[in-house]
Amino acid sequence: MKQKPIIWTISGSDCSGGAGIAADIKTGHGLGVEVCHLITANTVQNSVKLLSVNPVAIDILQQQFDVLLEDKPPSVIKIGLVAIVEQVIWLTQVIKKIKLTIPELIVVYDPVGQASVGGHFHSLSRAELRPLLNIVDVITPNLAEAQNLVQLTDGAHQAALAQAIYQAFNIKAVIVKGGHNDNPQQCLDYCYYQLNQLKQDNQDKTHQPISYQLSSKRITSHYSHGGGCSFATAFASFLALGYLVRDAFTLSKAFINQGLQASIKQSQAKQHQYYGAFEALSWPTNAVDFPKVSEELSRQYQDLPAFNSLNLNGRKLGLYPVIDSIYWLKRLLPLGLEIIQLRVKNLADDELEHVISEAVELAKDYDTRLFINDYWQLAIKYGAYGVHIGQEDLAEADLHSIQQSGIRLGISTHGCYEFLLAQQLQPSYLAIGAIFPTTTKDMTGQIQGLNNLAQVLSLRPEQQEKQTPVVAIGGINIERAPQVLATGVDSIAVVTAITKAENPELAVAELTAFL
Template sequence: MSDAPVKTPPRILIVAGSDSSGGAGIQADIKTVTMLGGYAMTAITALTAQNSVGVQGVEPVSADFVAAQIDSCLSDIGADAVKIGMLGSPQVVEAVAGRLHGTGLPIVLDPVMVATSGAQLAADETVAAMREHLFPIASLLTPNLPELARLMNTELSDRESIHTASGLLVGTTGCSVLTKGGHGEGERIEDLFVPVEGRWAEFDDPRIETQHTHGTGCTLSSAIATLLGHGVPMEHAVRLARKFVRAAIRNAPGFGAGHGPLGHQAVRSLD
């Protein structure tokens, strides 16, 4: 047995909903954090009955109990970074923001508003609460194209309009933005990283033809948060997290009749 000191894993607090099928939400987040060498903690905002073909039921968690979960984690274990996903109500948004304000932690906010199917997952009041209370304390937003269009109240008709909207979102929120291009058309996926300061970065990769993409957004944002917790600079964290997601897609186990889960467990390392 080696006498070398054990490296302390970064502590990642995940605030999101639970996916009973294990493909997305808290379950995908925990797998991602663990595979990337982090220690995962959770504040669950909703319980869902769902699988690869859809959501069969949702049981929201009260704002007070979400706040209690955050308090339990931060008062004892502490945290090095935070990932926020599905929130569900303005009350939960305000409770989460109240607990995280002033902590100075890197916060990756995946503004879950539009499902892959196109279904609206957040009411206008919840989006407004995120804009008022969470965007000012977030380090990075990770909207997909429909979410970016909704946030900026605009149509994204081409590459130029996506670039413009992304830049305006950074300017109005004061946090960095990673616009995910998976909802776009064509054989390649183009993601755009716009930092608060510094140069923009574009990521362009061939689209992986598969139906097994459940939880890609959750996985990406949790991977970025974990890497930030390790002390990786944000642009490089985005680059490595995208690599992680693509490897997990390629190693999907093929479960489910619909949009199946990723293969987080098959990803061993990132260079």
């Protein structure tokens, strides 16, 4: 059995079982991580009132910290209720110390302040919290907590709050939860993230901040006690499991939607004032629980019609070779493939245009669908069947022009956030990768694996006629192809499995036999 990643949760105990340590343990175990806990305070509360907060002595916390560090070191620490300034000072010191021995450690802080039932968990000022705020990696306040941290007015929107928190404390990822906003129909969550700061995202070469925004239909349930704690712990768990910030953010939102939706009937059967514990379930896999991506790209193209289909007439898309020259195109076109992609790099403009025009002309004598990688203007100019665009180039492409030209569009995705965004754009097909490590491209931190591929495929609409074909790519060879296809993917894209094979034509035949 594979060892589970370990997270520590350092927070208060809620004797009513809704929030704090109880929520953290239920959430972590439901998502498949091992949870160790240090209790900062014993609270006296129920579903209608908070009576008292009783801090735990520093010497007890220190003993627990030392014995756990010796036996069960964490990959992520999630901090919730910090009751007194002495705990702030202690936490700041021990986190600095542990990061010397575990430099890849990520610290997530959920700044618990006011109880949902009324009353305050602590009276710490921003100045007193600052030492801790300056060393955490992720912070997950709700609207009120965010406003309090940066002392902005009630009118400040989430983006402004997140950016103000980042600037004030240099926290690498700021997530402002939207469960307490005034919109009765929609719940928005906003993440402001400094790329290349968390260790698990070190493949990003830019240091420019980026934002992610997710929206969901508001789910009204009286079983939401501990929802904020559960969100932060879910996020910590997904980080511990190796997910990038954007995907951990998306999965955490889906986890919360799933729990709230599961308690609707129970909530309706109770009296209105009842305040029950959030329903922390397991891994979210139902497409209806996942949010919509609400960022500039999705808003820009929200009214864009769907791109033309691949016109498969019930056939499978089959094997999808990705090649880099006219030589390989001439060699593969006679083999009766449904689709081929030409991906050429580092050519002078004149040579590039000549290669693409020749490739399109060659493909006209065959039924194979030729996609041009990235160069959408030239694909339109020479009438290619389609163009494939990677995530790094998607924002620069003119999707209106591509759609109006009638050529097909394929989009690369890496994980659930990008898959949801690309799916909203209604392309002709979606690619997801890298499924396995590959020598053709540096995919550090973005290897999906078979389990994640299957999970992402579950995010397609239930109705088959509404599903966009999905291509798996990255490190796929003859030995791995059956496992990949068993996930239900529509096609497999390969590069070196053909171009470095002793007999490329035989390799095509063997791979095609699986499809």
